[in-house]
Amino acid sequence: MRISGARTEPPAADDAAAWITGAVHDGWFTEPPQAVIDRDEIIIWGRVPAPDLAADATDADKAAAQAGRIHQFREDTRDARIKVALQVEHRYQRKVSWGVRCGDSEDLFTHLSAPVMTRLRQPERQVLDTLVDSGVARSRSEALAWCVRLVGEHSEEWLTELRDAMTKVEDLRRKGPQ
Template identity: 60%
Template sequence: MATREELIEKTRGWFTGRLPEDLFDGAPEVTVDREEITVIGRIPEPAYAEGASEAEKAATIEGRIKEFRERTRDARMAVARDAEHKFGRKVSWGVRCGDQGRLFTHLSVPVMTRLKQPERALLDTLVDGGVARSRSEALAWCVRLVEKHAGDWVGDLRDAMRKVEEVREAGPDRESGDADADADAGA
């Protein structure tokens, strides 16, 4: 069985090889989870009028992103169909242009959780305060806040999880094959 890192590398390699060569500047960023593959590529920054303001530059980039999305839709959909068949996950797309990034599509997947009353009260406070429209949206807001403020810690945790996966894959059961299972079964 492939490790999570091997799955990500295989998926990234497949997309890098399968995408039309001129679609993005360089290899895309590919993120994989249980339900979705997100592909984000860099596109060339447009030329600006001399002396363009920051607002004009932002509008120019926004226009370039919209043009790219419309022009490449058929090609991206063809790749997505192939990938969804191959990997069994939905494909979402996005781009980076200049200092802006935009996701075109992405899944919103329900996640069940059990919360005690003080935790539910916190979510209700966010809803009552107008920060979120529902408990679900408030919980998503909390997750984004943790992601923003605990980035290094979360990165360290993911690195540690990769190391645990490597150790698990190199465990004694992997090298001996199924010899012990065959012996137990009387083979």
């Protein structure tokens, strides 16, 4: 375990997706659930079947039907999802959130919003203040989150390569010299 300040890292979650696939109830999802994992949270994404609609249904009708399907899934599975989440939280020492996809719609149920402390110099603060002053964000915190999302969207390929490289370095560290 790596120690960063007073906080210890949670255990590895390499097998979390497989474990979660075995733990969720058969019939909940049309495909195996996807687990998105970081050091604080595991989001379990599942796809539910899209509702059958008339061939002439409008895009608004489709979106409403999909939202209704997601809402019904959330209500019908609440107690069972809580049981699974508690088991996952205990095993992997991370909070668990649920997200559901239906057709083109998706909804992320209650999820973790972790505070992050940072020190910014005046030019960076001015960027955040411009976003707040222009109404793009309500606060510096929201402006910073907006910036992080924007960078993530526009540099996903680079971030993926970086994560892959970090995984290779971690594997080499674990192997160590013989």
